[in-house]
Amino acid sequence: MVSMRAVDGEERTIELSFSSEEPYERWWGVEILDHTEGCIDLERLNSIGCVLFNHNRDVVIAKIEKAWVENLRGYARIKFDEDEASDIIYKKVQNGTLKGVSTGYQVTNWEEVAANKKSEDERFTGPCxxxxxxxxxxxxxxxxxxDATVGVGRELGDTFRNETGRTLDYFSRQLQINKNKFFKEEII
Structure with missing residues (x-):
């Protein structure tokens, strides 16, 4: 169940859980978002992050006042805007009609764990x-x-898989990571 609660004395402000280490079955295998020290970069959320409705970039409904990690979960304090569209969503959250929370994210470093093997920190068993x-x-x-435990949204991509079970989305992400590394090295 998603954790959302009003912040005492602060109108239109709630605290919520937006991510966890709950294993999630993606189209290419099991994905886990590591929440240990140094794994999650919250700088962007804390500096310019905003809250959307259903990942629609044209429907901004709140600002993020603070994001942090606690007990291996991502949390945020958000404050809903006062325009009509935001007010509708805020009232649905207050009434318990809307309970789901999701996050959009980018991964720059993966650890691939083979079947029946342990992760480097020995917390997870593969395949993942x-x-x-x-x-x-x-x-x-x-x-x-x-993910109903916190509502973490991990959208489905295309369903094509090669012989290793990887999709075009996986290779696209890896290609972007490699490009980022190449351009970073070229600049330096």
Whole structure:
């Protein structure tokens, strides 16, 4: 169940859980978002992050006042805007109609754990892919979350798989990571 609660004395402000280490079955295998020290980069959320409705970038409903990690979960304090569209969502959250929370994020470092093997820190058993360095860039209040424990949204991509079970999305992400590394090295 998603954890959302009003902040005492602060109108339109709630605290919520937006991510966890709950294993999630993606189309290419099991994904885990590591929440240990140094794995999650909250700088963007804390500096320019905003809250959307259903990941729609044109429907900004709240600002993020603070994001942090506690007990291996991502938390945020958000304050809803006062425009009509935001007010509708805020009232649905207050009434308990909308309980789902999701996050959009980018992973820059993966640990691939083979079947029946342990992760480097021995906390997870494969097969799984662990996001060892990742950055959330938005939080969304959603009507249908993928992970009901916190509502972490991990959207489905294409369903094509090669012989290793990897999809085009996986290779696309890896290609972008490699490009980022190449351009960073070229600049330095």
């Amino acid at each position: 892919d662990i996001a060892k360095r990742w950055m959330p860039f938005e939080i969304s209040v959603v009507s249908v979350p993928a």
